Amino acid sequence: MLLADEPGYGLDRAAHEAVLALLREAAEAGRGVVMTTHDLRSLEVADEVVVIADGRLVGPLAPSDLLADDAPLRRAGPRVADRPGSAHADDPAPRTALDPPALPRAPLARRDPTVPLGLLTALSIVCITLTDPAPPLVLYAPLAAGTMLGLRLGPLALARAQAPFVLFAAGVFMVNVLSRPGHEPWPDLPVRVTSEGIVLGAALAPRALVIGLGAVAVVRASDPGRTMTSLRTHARLPARIALALLAGQRLLEDLPRRWTTITRAHRPRRPASADGNPARLGPRTMARCAFAPLVDAIRSSTRIAFALESRGLGTGERTQWRTAALTRADGALVVGVVLAVAAVLVLAG
Numbered sequence: 455m456l457l458a459d460e461p462g463y464g465l466d467r468a469a470h471e472a473v474l475a476l477l478r479e480a481a482e483a484g485r486g487v488v489m490t491t492h493d494l495r496s497l498e499v500a501d502e503v504v505v506i507a508d509g510r511l512v513g514p515l516a517p518s519d520l521l522a523d524d525a526p527l528r529r530a531g532p533r534v535a536d537r538p539g540s541a542h543a544d545d546p547a548p549r550t551a552l553d554p555p556a557l558p559r560a561p562l563a564r565r566d567p568t569v570p571l572g573l574l575t576a577l578s579i580v581c582i583t584l585t586d587p588a589p590p591l592v593l594y595a596p597l598a599a600g601t602m603l604g605l606r607l608g609p610l611a612l613a614r615a616q617a618p619f620v621l622f623a624a625g626v627f628m629v630n631v632l633s634r635p636g637h638e639p640w641p642d643l644p645v646r647v648t649s650e651g652i653v654l655g656a657a658l659a660p661r662a663l664v665i666g667l668g669a670v671a672v673v674r675a676s677d678p679g680r681t682m683t684s685l686r687t688h689a690r691l692p693a694r695i696a697l698a699l700l701a702g703q704r705l706l707e708d709l710p711r712r713w714t715t716i717t718r719a720h721r722p723r724r725p726a727s728a729d730g731n732p733a734r735l736g737p738r739t740m741a742r743c744a745f746a747p748l749v750d751a752i753r754s755s756t757r758i759a760f761a762l763e764s765r766g767l768g769t770g771e772r773t774q775w776r777t778a779a780l781t782r783a784d785g786a787l788v789v790g791v792v793l794a795v796a797a798v799l800v801l802a803g
Contacts, residue, residue, distance in 0.1 A: 456480055458489040462496055466764035474499045494521065562604030562671060562787075567681035568688045569784045573791050574668040580795065581661040589802040590660035596794050597664065601671045615674070619666025623659040630655035678703045684778040693772035701758045705751055716746045 458477055462470040470493075478499045481487045489496065497503055502514040513520070562570065584590060602612055636650030682700045685691040720735060720743055735743065 455486040455488065458487065460491055460493075461489060462491065462493050468764075470495075497521070560604065560606045560675065562601075562675040563677075564783070565675065565787055566684050566688070566778055566780050566784050567672075567676040568684040568778070569780070569787055570672045570675055571681070571685075573788065574665075574672050577668050577791075577795065578665050580799075581664050584661060585657050586802070587656045587660050589799055590664045592802045593795060593798045594660065594664055594667065596798070597667050600791075600794075601667060605671065605674050607674070612670070615670045616663070616666060619663055619669075622666070623662040626662055627655035627659040630658060680778070683774065683776070686774060687778045688780070697762060701755070701762075705754055709747055709751070712747050712750055713743070716743050
């Protein structure tokens with residue numbers, strides 16, 4: 455008797471098929487082969503299948519009969535029904551040790567990631583069409599309050615998160631003030647300032663703040679893995695693009711650690727300071743260090759791409775073990791934001 459526990463785990467497509475072929479050869483030679491697996495592709499080499507569902511055995515069944523019946527699969531875990539368009543994709547399933555961690559307690563973080571991302575896209579389009587600074591300024595207050603409540607952020611934490619967008623908005627304002635042609639209300643100033651530049655800059659800067667606030671809310675509320683699952687489910691994002699975005703996000707998250715490792719490796723090469731401590735890195739050394747994360751990221755992306763391709767990415771349709779389901783709370787969030795934006799536009803108009 456040959457017992458094989460998850461024989462395809464961690465293998466690429468070619469190695470997996472080779473292992474299954476060896477198991478099939480052993481069975482044809484008269485040996486008894488028992489295989490446990492969560493990979494439905496492995497069933498093609500089996501003569502009979504038994505499903506363990508809710509502590510009970512279902513079967514034995516022919517593999518074709520099992521794949522034609524969603525019920526035992528959905529109860530057991532390897533849910534082929536949990537793919538976009540399935541009639542049972544949104545049904546609740548019992549929680550197991552393989553489930554993702556529990557959702558965070560912040561209300562906005564519990565929403566389906568596609569919802570705030572879609573709201574941010576729509577809000578950005580609306581803001582781009584505004585030429586009057588009043589609506590974005592009025593809109594900023596309720597959105598900031600909603601972001602703090604939805605993410606359970608304090609005013610100081612929100613201000614820190616918004617700091618880059620404040621600098622960007624200030625830069626947009628100054629560029630327009632100093633570069634737009636038109637009437638100069640203060641000709642004696644050492645720089646040329648135009649009324650048209652002030653008006654346009656005052657209109658563009660608040661838009662950047664509102665869009666930046668939405669970006670902070672989306673980034674703080676969305677987990678990358680949940681976001682890609684949601685986009686695969688609701689936006690029909692191809693698996694290749696979803697996994698590429700997720701891998702890129704992981705590389706971006708890892709950049710601070712890699713930067714620390716590189717700078718620490720360079721410090722011992724510099725002459726020590728007078729008190730014996732490692733010398734600080736100068737601008738030139740820091741510039742040389744900055745090239746290393748770029749090379750490291752390219753190498754890492756190459757390894758990730760090779761790993762994904764070796765596991766069959768792009769060779770066929772990819773299914774999902776667990777899909778993302780929209781809830782009434784997601785709909786309530788959409789309705790609330792749309793009504794708030796519409797009310798501000800009407801009152802400010």
